[in-house]
Amino acid sequence: MIIFIFSGKFKLNMQAVAFAPGHITGFFKAEVGPKDPEHKGSIGAGFCIKEGVTTKVKITSSDRPEFKITVSGYKSDNTQVSEFVVREFFKIVKENYFLDIEHKTTIPVGYGLGSSGAVALSLAFALNKALGTNLSRTKIGQIAHNAEIHCKTGLGTVLSSYHGGFEIRTKHGAPGIGSLQKIHTDYSAIVICFSPISTKQFIKSELSKINGLGGKMVTRLLESRDQMEFLDMSLEFAKYVHVITPKMQQVIDDLAHHGFKSGVAMFGETIFTLVPKSKESQVVRILEKYNAMVIKTEIDKSGARVS
Numbered sequence: 001m002i003i004f005i006f007s008g009k010f011k012l013n014m015q016a017v018a019f020a021p022g023h024i025t026g027f028f029k030a031e032v033g034p035k036d037p038e039h040k041g042s043i044g045a046g047f048c049i050k051e052g053v054t055t056k057v058k059i060t061s062s063d064r065p066e067f068k069i070t071v072s073g074y075k076s077d078n079t080q081v082s083e084f085v086v087r088e089f090f091k092i093v094k095e096n097y098f099l100d101i102e103h104k105t106t107i108p109v110g111y112g113l114g115s116s117g118a119v120a121l122s123l124a125f126a127l128n129k130a131l132g133t134n135l136s137r138t139k140i141g142q143i144a145h146n147a148e149i150h151c152k153t154g155l156g157t158v159l160s161s162y163h164g165g166f167e168i169r170t171k172h173g174a175p176g177i178g179s180l181q182k183i184h185t186d187y188s189a190i191v192i193c194f195s196p197i198s199t200k201q202f203i204k205s206e207l208s209k210i211n212g213l214g215g216k217m218v219t220r221l222l223e224s225r226d227q228m229e230f231l232d233m234s235l236e237f238a239k240y241v242h243v244i245t246p247k248m249q250q251v252i253d254d255l256a257h258h259g260f261k262s263g264v265a266m267f268g269e270t271i272f273t274l275v276p277k278s279k280e281s282q283v284v285r286i287l288e289k290y291n292a293m294v295i296k297t298e299i300d301k302s303g304a305r306v307s
């Protein structure tokens, strides 16, 4: 049963659930020059996965703006991205509510699978529905994008997770400003995660050193639109940004020995491959012997949505 409360100009729904897919970036070029967060972002290429973050929001009245965030599934060291989104919605509604927020995540945090972007987007969609703020999809996407930019946890992830699919990001910025082209795909993604890398640390210290190659790769991929070439480029990009550890190299060589190309997820000690369904179990068997998390998933083609 849905209970509605009429409060001021907003029609509260009390409770809402939204999902946003995780996302893997194979290579990118950061665009952090513009002053306003909506115009910051990245171009690059990657794809959304069916694993991601589901966020449930329950609203009750309160005498001051309050919230509680609980996380189930893979845990996070902090909730700053969610807090940013909550603050933005409190500015819009003005009345006082207690927000009970629950993030359920099926992607590990910090491995380049876009958990921060998926947290921000799923929460923004759920809050908009539950609070009845009736924002446009674009505006919801922009709040989530700004959260990522503010917290330095991502640049182009929200734009990609918002749209879904396998994408080439051709213009940087938040949803409504940035743009992308989708490539049709039937591949499954198999991912192996060793250790996390903080996107914030990378953006703060390394970004200025790595901005030459990603833009050229976008141009090349727009011509070929070939997902196997995308994997080659991702590997080339990872070498260029010096993120390949000996463990990762071992997996890359092992997969290559069996005839599979691989890419590196920005930013994590994470290798992924794209294979037809018929090859999934062979690849999983190859990766199982490593003492690491293996995720077998498909491409999410729909993007962020209210459930």
Ligand SMILES: Nc1ncnc2c1ncn2[C@@H]1O[C@H](COP(=O)(O)OP(=O)(O)O)[C@@H](O)[C@H]1O
Pocket: 071, 074, 075, 076, 077, 078, 079, 080, 081, 082, 103, 105, 108, 109, 110, 111, 112, 113, 114, 115, 116, 117, 119, 153, 154, 197, 198, 199, 200, 266, 267, 268
């Ligand atoms: N389940 C979650 N609940 C709350 N915040 C989360 C969750 N998952 C990720 N985050 C936010 O995202 C940050 C990690 O972002 P980042 O280093 O970019 O990792 P990833 O590569 O997984 O996106 C965390 O420090 C936290 O602020």
Ligand SMILES: CC(C)(COP(=O)(O)O)[C@@H](O)C(=O)O
Pocket: 023, 025, 027, 028, 041, 042, 044, 110, 111, 112, 113, 114, 115, 116, 117, 153, 154, 155, 156, 157, 158, 199, 266, 267, 268
């Ligand atoms: C690569 C990254 C800057 C971070 O991605 P993640 O670590 O998954 O949050 C991404 O947002 C992008 O712009 O492509």
